[in-house]
Amino acid sequence: MNPETDSQTVSQLTYHIRTLLEDGIGNVFVTGELSNYKQHSSGHRYFTLKDSDAQISCVMWRSRTLGFQPEDGMKVLITGKLTVYPQHGKYQIDCTSLRPHGVGDLHAAFEALKKKLSALGWFDTDRKRSLPDFPRSVGIATSATGAALHDMISTIGRRFPAVQVVFRPTVVQGNNASADIVQAIKDLERQQVDVIIIGRGGGSLEDLWCFNEENVARAVFESSIPIISAVGHETDFTISDFVADYRAATPTAAAEAVTPYTVREIASVLRGYQDSFTTSITLSVEALQDTVEMFLDGRALRRIIERLNNRVQRVDELEEKIGAGLRKQIQKRLNILESFSQTSLLHIRHSIQRTASKVEHLTALLQSHHPLTPLRKGFAIISSNGVVYGAKTNLVPGTEVTIMRQHETADATIHTVNKTETISE
Secondary structure: OOHHHHOOOHHHHHHHHHHHHHHHOOEEEEEEEEEEEEEOOOOOEEEEEEOOOOEEEEEEOOOOOOOOOOOOOOEEEEEEEEEEEOOOOEEEEEEEEEEEOOHHHHHHHHHHHHHHHHHOOOOOHHHOOOOOOOOOEEEEEEOOOOHHHHHHHHHHHHHOOOOEEEEEEOOOOOOOHHHHHHHHHHHHHHOOOOEEEEEEOOOOOOOOHHHHOHHHHHHHHHOOOOEEEEEOOOOOOOHHHHHOOEEOOOHHHHHHHOOOOOHHHHHHHHHHHHHHHHHHHHHHHHHHHHHHHHHHOOHHHHHHHHHHHHHHHHHHHHHHHHHHHHHHHHHHHHHHHOOOOHHHHHHHHHHHHHHHHHHHHHHHHHHHOOOOHHHHOOOOEEEEOOEEOOOOOOOOOOOEEEEEOOOOEEEEEOOOOOOOOOOOO
């Protein structure tokens, strides 16, 4: 080998090394402790991954989703590709995912994100929407192979089979799960379903972690359609549960929540309405029938006369009651007069006279409005089939009428009608 002719440039050698690393090792899964974590103003993240004996530089571009807030000293699991940064001539890991490793760190990351989103108001109950009572379509985003899907579909079909189920198969565990859940929510929004269920069956904290990532929480928060979070068992809580419009303890409970009224319950309510309408219509028809029969046999007219007589009696009672009451008041005042001087007596007498004048006026007014006053003057009331003829109602020959005077009534038939000159009022 001739050093003069076979030499390489630094760039060529670095490129060769990078090719060997990327092709020879490629994708890696590495656990270690975070150190020197820094998020640049550009949005890219730079940090070191180390253990007790070694360390390696890492970079995670801003386009990659990060579901928690990393901190130095935290144990993490990264997925990425081993490569070379030519400008510094050192190898590094180009990270595609980063998440806490170990239950302690997972809990710490969970609490940190929960605190952050709560402060932003994402958990506030006043921003959460009500679920529709009668949804036409329900979107479900979950695994196609899990028992959760079968439980939800069978529950909805049993309770309200008219609901259309739109299923979007979703990855619910692993590094790519959170991004797929976000996309599933967007896909179901485009389908214009009435409500969306996201969830899966139970599992460990690591298994459910994709529902604790910030990108999933943001997709739930920004969704234009109400979302139910149904993740794990009843005792499991995820960040998506807190952000969602409704948290269901299990996937089956979510299916029950979107079908609050079963077909049987709705049918029972409709039967109740039917019975109520039937009863109401029957009673109305019977009442109308009774009214018609009363007019046909004359009972209606007798009812009118009875009501008129009752009014007459009531007027008489009021007249007597008012007169007695005023007489009592007058006598009381006369008794009081004896204790006053002549000047006061004169003044009070004038007052009594005014009161007496008012009594006379009121008595005359009551008498003028007495229903039988016209009859006492010789007038009569003419009616036909219970309908009283007014002053402007024309009589028709051949009509059978009832004539009521002060002390008697008579049935008659109109033979001829002669027009008379109108008496001016």
